[in-house]
Amino acid sequence: MIRPSFFAGLVLLALAGPSTSAQVAPLYSWSNLPKIAQPAFQKDTISILAHGAKPDGVTLNTGAINAAIRTCSQKGGGVVLVPAGLWMTGPIELKSNVNLHLKKSATLLFTTDKSQYALAEGVYEGKRAARNQSPLSGTNLENVAITGQGILDGNGDVWRAVHKSQLTESQWKEKIASGGVLKDDGKTWYPSEQFKKVSTENRSMLLTPEKPLSSFADMKDFLRPNLIVLTGCQKVLLEGVTFQNSAAWCLHPLMCQDLTIRNVTVKNPEYAHNGDGMDIESCKNFLIEGCTLDVGDDAICIKSGKDEEGRKRGMPTENGIIRNNTVYNGHGGFVVGSEMSGGARYIFVSNCTFMGTDKGLRFKSVRGRGGIVEHIYAKDIFMKDIAQEAIFFDLYYFVKFATDGQRDERPVVNEGTPVFRDMHFENIVCNGAEKGIFIRGLPEMAVKNINMENLVLVAEKGVELIDASGINLNNVKLVTKETKPVIYVENSSQLTFNAIQYPTKTGLLFKIDGGRSQAIRVTNTDTTTAETKAEFTHGAEEKQFTLAAKK
Template sequence: MNNYLTSLGLTLTLFAGQSVHAQNPTPYNWKNLPKITQPVFQKDTLTITAYGAKPDGYTLNTKAINAAILACSQKGGGVVLVPAGLWLTGPVELKSNVNLHLKKAATLLFTTDKSQYALVEGTYEGKRAARNQSPVSGSNLENVAITGQGIVDGNGDVWRAVNKNQLTESQWKEKVESGGVLKDDGKTWYPSEQFKRASVGNRSMLLTDGKTPQDFADMKDMLRPNLVVFTNCKNVLLEGITFQNSAAWCLHPLMCQNLTIRNVTTKNPEYAHNGDGMDIESCKNFLIEGCTLDVGDDAICIKSGKDEEGRKRGMPTENGVIRNNTVYNGHGGFVVGSEMSGGARNIFVYNCTFIGTDKGLRFKSVRGRGGVVEHIYAKDIFMKDIAQEAIFFDMYYFVKFATDGERDMRPVVNEGTPVFRDMHFENIVCHRATKGVFVRGLPEMPVKNIVMEKLFLQADKGVELIDASGIQIRQAQFVTKETKPVILVENGQQLTFDGITYDPNASLLFSINGERSQQISVTRTDLTKAQKKAEFGQGASEQSLKTALK
């Protein structure tokens, strides 16, 4: 273990030399955003038809498309043109200095013949794993792009399992009649018997010592590929394209620098397991703007590796701008985690709209991840019909409690302790959610120093803060169905509520719980509207709450 403490009040040196300390959020400047270098290409153009490609949706064009890309790169680069048409193909490998440009009405349709996809070393949720080769990939490249107005379609349905309760009756009937096999209980459809055996047997795809991708040939069908993967590339541009129907994650830039994703659409069915829109992993200097996402899992997601493997990589996702995007279906609009063991920092999110996502701003991790997530700034975020929480922090991702509310009170802080701190959210509007704000840290490492101001949140419940420190909620209006309480605190310290507006005649404004709750301040708030100002339980003291009348 690396310099662990049991006292929360002291500085802690973490794995990779990062430190945890109480402080106010670092000042930030929206006028001085990160700069991203764009790729530059020669004007020379090669057309895939010159290499024998046919747009009939039947001819397999893998060799022709890859030959055009290789020839273009070897000549110094330029544009590889995909004209209008339906171009059936196997995996496409990008090369340096090549812009793969899809004209309007051009579709790259990836074959359902899984033998065309080689077993390769890839990653799965931040760890080395055996995967099928991605439909589009590139490694160690510089100046590379996919642009235009066409479509990249991963034909993902042939790769995915699906549960009966995720489909309508007619959709389920069609799926069963298409082939594949059912789980013994009849509630899950698998693409093949091989997929079923691997899934039911809970087979791992991780590449442990001594294992090679070929060792996983007997479970190949379950090793779903991400649609587009760029690894260790510089100056990457994705612009204008619709990326859809991925077998797993849709867009996955990994360890890239100077990444731009502009005016892109990502589409996956709601039932698409791991059907994320964009997973920006261990990337530096990136811009995501003007994009539309409608996916089956997290939409715009920040990652940096998982657990010890991610900490050893030690590459945070940093210096990013995310603006002017619209998210429809998805498990979160803007998401950090849960694989964030390399950390994330200096990310600016603004002018984004989330409509119908499960959660809005979503931060998630768990003991064992480690990593520091800090200096995340969000403003002008507009949400509608959020199924769960508008603003969400949870350090118990996928943890099942023994009993309702029971949590492991482990006191040790070490390199596996995740740290989320120093963020500022401003002008956040939500029209309908289950909860407005939910923050749940760890007893040994609270979520700390988060400023939320100028909030207007219409939700069933208002605010829940559990194991949180230094949270400031200012100029916030909560329109809630449940008013007992409007704000719940459990073991929260140094909390500030300033200028809070809530429903008239609320039954209870504050519920303060836990013996570690202290230094809770309420200012510029009319306390007379609530039938009862505060209740205290589970060892909380009335002295923990200090109020000043409006």
């Protein structure tokens, strides 16, 4: 499944400067969306009851369920039926041409007995790592599905630590009573003494030639598995089922092709560390539609490997449709990064609702990642009560600034320089956010060529653009409490603000900062209600700011 690296191409494109994509016909558009092939199955059905499974919530049905799946696949495929009941099980391995179908009121409850999960080589944030075997997995399969109206429950609470501040007093008392151990300061609960020791020592789970899998036995309890990992599979369908309580990420398709996730529910507690909903990593041709997510980390997330390993893999996540989804709790509704070193492109997001997420549309990376994220299109996005930014780009993910001078250092552009460019967002409404739009690129590599039109953003603060280029805001209504300024620009260029609406009696409409702020144009905007139209600081020049009369 691993294609030849396009590392050299990434370097050349990053060094090339402004994108020339406008001169090339796009591979896909809203009128020509990617096509995703669907799996098909024989009608033959095998019930797990036929292999001795018992729905009593106590019997460990691992052998029976896996035997039913193997038998079905060996006979040419079909449906493996999980009837109504509470089915306790250990790890399940999917096989080609099998549809694992959960009837309504059927729950696959994965055991809390960690000895059932073998130490296994896996992936953590795009890098080879020691993990426990995932509750449900499949590798290099074709024509596979998990469907129905049942529930897969990962029993994740027994795997993860939790801070006292994340729980109510009664929840905290219940957690302590369940077993486990406390951190020395009494503020963090760990599942075991081994987990505590590894966590406090900050030991790495990454595999290296010097640290083979066998050397991780003494930290096995710390190695939380993703609930579902499908690696290198083709024609995959997840439909109708509820996936919940994962120890780490919930759904993790990796290097898959022709993937459909339809009408599923993904649930994790708000305190679930790394409790992502869906991490679509290095996949090609995918559809995510009609899903509901309420999770502890990023909800619908696009990834493609981390740093050098991701660039060597050379597999972008591409040709995707994400539509008609609802996200409640989550660090971001639709997210790209931060592990996006293989790139992401031609992804179409539409008719999605984000209710109470930390951020809405979230794009994140950092120096050293590399990778090109481009041709991302979003329209008809509706948000309410976003805790932070509605639209967010940041190439300083997890970087703490000691001084402004440190941030403004400009290293040479190289293969580790991330590139975010050529995107179009339209028809976006947000009622409630800390900030409407935040874009922060790198001094050596601006976030560039981002077009946004027909936006209504109700937020504490309006727009902040730092190290950005080719940003076009057209027909944007900003309803902000902070009015000094409504729009802040720092060391950004080739900006167009057309038909901007803002609160009456605004104290300062634009603040332009930095000597690299150039070619800023404001058109079709009534600036007469602002006390001060623009202010220029730290080397910014008024001659770089053009205010055209409103037609």
